[in-house]
Amino acid sequence: MAAEPELQSAAAALAAEFGLPTTDTEADFILELTREGLQLRWRSKPEYQPLILDYTRGAQAWRQQLGGGRQEAVVRALGLGKGFRPKVLDATAGLGRDSLMLGHAGCEVWMLERNPAIHALLHQAVLHLQQFHGDGHWSSQRVHVLPAGSLLDKESLHEEFSKLQPHAVYLDPMFPEREKSAAVKKDMQVLQHLVGADLDADGLLPAALALASCRVVVKRPAKAPFLAGQTPSSQIASKKHRFDVYIKQPYPKVNV
Ligand SMILES: C[S@@+](CC[C@H](N)C(=O)[O-])C[C@H]1O[C@@H](n2cnc3c(N)ncnc32)[C@H](O)[C@@H]1O
Incomplete structure (x- = not known):
């Protein structure tokens, strides 16, 4: 509209x-x-500010401006050792914050989001970031938004998925209990109400493990059970979350 x-x-x-x-x-x-x-x-909650994604200003810009991205738990979980920059598929891109953190830290990131409205917001926000900073900016060189779709519906984006061959797949599906937390930020609450709980999330782990050549990382609330009940190879904890890391094989060695 x-x-x-x-x-x-x-x-x-x-x-x-x-x-x-x-x-x-x-x-x-x-x-x-x-x-x-x-x-x-x-519309039914006019007390909520409209959700605007703008990575060039305000709270959404500070993380990238700080430049300390390698310390972020999500970046440590994906792993950026010794000059190696993994190609990452963020298969639950949402509002794109984790993806941008990964892109800023040096990963080449492809974002995948299945909700058409969130996908449109994300697509336009990334385009704006890239146009705002120009071709030389890391976002123009390393951040990509795939057409709306899902790893659980491989038919629709079959060509894109087979070309991608990501080293790592990152998953952060919506967790039902997040809705109860008063601390959840307003824009996350809007997202939760729009997309609901991702009740099919368990199916993402085998799909991600089949696609990633080296590892899959899953973000979970600190006390949540493992996705699909599968024990990870290792874990990285942040304040409220846990990053479960499923290693298939080490990243290729790079001479630096
Ligand atoms: C918790 S949010 C992700 C937040 C994101 N990590 C960020 O930093 O903004 C989960 C998102 O994943 C999307 N999603 C869940 N399951 C999906 C699937 N199978 N394929 C694509 N997107 C999915 C939801 O629509 C929702 O937007």
Whole structure:
């Protein structure tokens, strides 16, 4: 939907590009095109600010500006040892924060997201980041957004998946208990209500292990059971989360 009449044709073009409906006037969540870009509005909860993804400013920019990305638990779990930069498929990209942390730290990242509205927000936010900083920026060189889809539906993106051959697959499916936590940030709450609990998440682990050549990393709330009940090779803990690391084989050796 367009926030103002002048933006109607641009909104229609974006809806066509992302295959989003423009006729569901009853929808509780709408993607709205404003002069600043896309925003996701939760109609029945006007007390929630619309969700805007903008990696160039505000809270979403600070992590990349700090430049200390290698210390982040997600980066340590993926592993960036001795000059090796793994090719990572983030198969549950969501709001793209983990992916950007990985891209900033040096990984080549492909983001995959199945919810069409979140995918559209993510796609436009990454495009804006890349256009804002230009071709030489790490985001232009190392961050890619795949078409909307899922590792659980290999048919739809079969060609992309077979070309990718990632060293690592990263998984951070929505965990049902996250909904109960008061500490969950507002934009994560919007995401939770839009996509719901990822009840099919267990199926992602075998699919990820089949695709990754070297390792799969799964982010879980600290006390959650292992994904698919499968014990990892090792774990890295952060404040509220745990990164379960499933090693298939070491990364290739690089002479530095
Ligand atoms: C907890 S969020 C991920 C947050 C993300 N790590 C970040 O840093 O913003 C989980 C996301 O994974 C997506 N998702 C869950 N299962 C998926 C699947 N099988 N294929 C693609 N996306 C999936 C959900 O739609 C949701 O947007």
